[in-house]
Amino acid sequence: MKVYDSRGRDVREAIESLLPGDWSFEGKRVLDFGCGAGRVLRHFLPEARTAEFWGCDIHAPSIQWLQKNLCPPLHAYRNADTPPLPHPDGSFDLIWALSVLTHITDSWSAWLVELHRVLADDGLLLVTFMGEGVSEYVTGEPWDEDRIGMNVVHCGESWDVGGPKVLHSPWWIRSHWGRAFDIVTLAPHGFSRDGPVGQGAALLRKKPVRVTPVDLERWDPQETREVEALRHNLVQLQRELASLRQSGSWRVTRPIRTWHVRWQALKAKLQN
Numbered sequence: 001m002k003v004y005d006s007r008g009r010d011v012r013e014a015i016e017s018l019l020p021g022d023w024s025f026e027g028k029r030v031l032d033f034g035c036g037a038g039r040v041l042r043h044f045l046p047e048a049r050t051a052e053f054w055g056c057d058i059h060a061p062s063i064q065w066l067q068k069n070l071c072p073p074l075h076a077y078r079n080a081d082t083p084p085l086p087h088p089d090g091s092f093d094l095i096w097a098l099s100v101l102t103h104i105t106d107s108w109s110a111w112l113v114e115l116h117r118v119l120a121d122d123g124l125l126l127v128t129f130m131g132e133g134v135s136e137y138v139t140g141e142p143w144d145e146d147r148i149g150m151n152v153v154h155c156g157e158s159w160d161v162g163g164p165k166v167l168h169s170p171w172w173i174r175s176h177w178g179r180a181f182d183i184v185t186l187a188p189h190g191f192s193r194d195g196p197v198g199q200g201a202a203l204l205r206k207k208p209v210r211v212t213p214v215d216l217e218r219w220d221p222q223e224t225r226e227v228e229a230l231r232h233n234l235v236q237l238q239r240e241l242a243s244l245r246q247s248g249s250w251r252v253t254r255p256i257r258t259w260h261v262r263w264q265a266l267k268a269k270l271q272n
Contacts, residue, residue: 008039014191015040015096018126018203020184025051028093033115034100037062038070048073054092056085082107083114091118096126102199103163105152109213116180119206125181128199129168133189138165139236145169149229150176153236172229173202175220180204180211 016023025047032041035055044053056079057063066076079085095115101108115125135143139153149172154165170186177183181204191201219226 004039009043011040011098012043014201015126018185018187018201019094019124027051029091029120030054031056031087031092031095031118033095033097035062035066035076038066038074038076040096040098041066041074041076042070045070045073083110085114085118087118089117090120090123092123093120094124094126095119098126098128099199101127101168102130102166105155105164105166108150108166109216112177112180112216113211113213116206116211121206121208123206124184125204125206127177127202127204128191129173129202130165131168131170131188131200133198133200135167138167145171146225147228147232148172149226149233151229151233151236153233153240155237155240168200169225169229170200171223171225175223176216177202177204179207179216180209181207 025044027050029052030044032038032053032055035041035057036059038055041053041055044051047053053074055063055066055074055076057076058079058081060078063076063078066074070076077086095118097115101111104111119125130138131148132143132145135141135148148167148169151167152164153167154162157163157165170188173186174183183202184205185201185203187202188200189198191199
């Protein structure tokens with residue numbers, strides 16, 4: 001419990017270090033998207049006296065604990081796997097999504113559009129991502145930004161051992177997420193005090209634009225690394241399949257089906 005509490009406090013400090021120098025929580029509305037049992041939110045209880053803090057997560061037991069123990073002053077609810085969220089347009093001044101888009105493989109664009117919707121004009125979104133700091137640990141290969149865009153690995157892996165994982169490179173974030181948000185800060189690794197090897201963080205500011213999931217997913221014809229990233233992700237997935245077959249895990253239906261769907265989708269993109 002001491003480690004859990006300490007890490008939550010470290011993450012709070014990391015969030016504050018990335019916010020603009022003149023930021024104040026007073027009078028603000030904040031959403032922790034993917035809050036779990038409030039590991040981070042509980043460290044904002046003093047600020048909750050003058051600001052409104054919300055948390056949402058798909059894990060029912062975590063939300064139930066949070067509602068029973070820390071609400072009020074916090075507000076918490078269980079959200080669905082896919083949008084929408086139960087908030088009007090422009091509800092929040094600040095949203096953070098920590099270790100969330102690092103695992104969302106298919107609905108990432110829909111969720112970014114939804115977070116864009118519920119952000120106030122000029123609102124801030126803080127997102128962590130897996131990149132240079134965790135690449136070798138996750139994939140077993142050295143980091144090479146030119147061959148990583150948004151690469152999905154560990155398809156079909158059980159959530160008990162971390163679930164699927166998504167790698168993002170800075171150029172891909174700027175190209176795709178940058179269609180809905182201005183990039184305020186993009187730190188490739190070192191989020192929180194876990195050390196230089198860890199997730200990266202992007203602080204984004206809402207652009208006054210209307211975007212759709214298709215807008216965010218669309219290839220950038222000027223970015224030659226898009227194709228190379230897709231090709232490399234296919235290689236990664238093929239290597240995973242070989243490993244599953246060697247271990248006998250290929251007989252487990254769901255991982256293979258999930259892997260195959262992802263492989264076919266990447267192959268279709270390359271052919272187009």
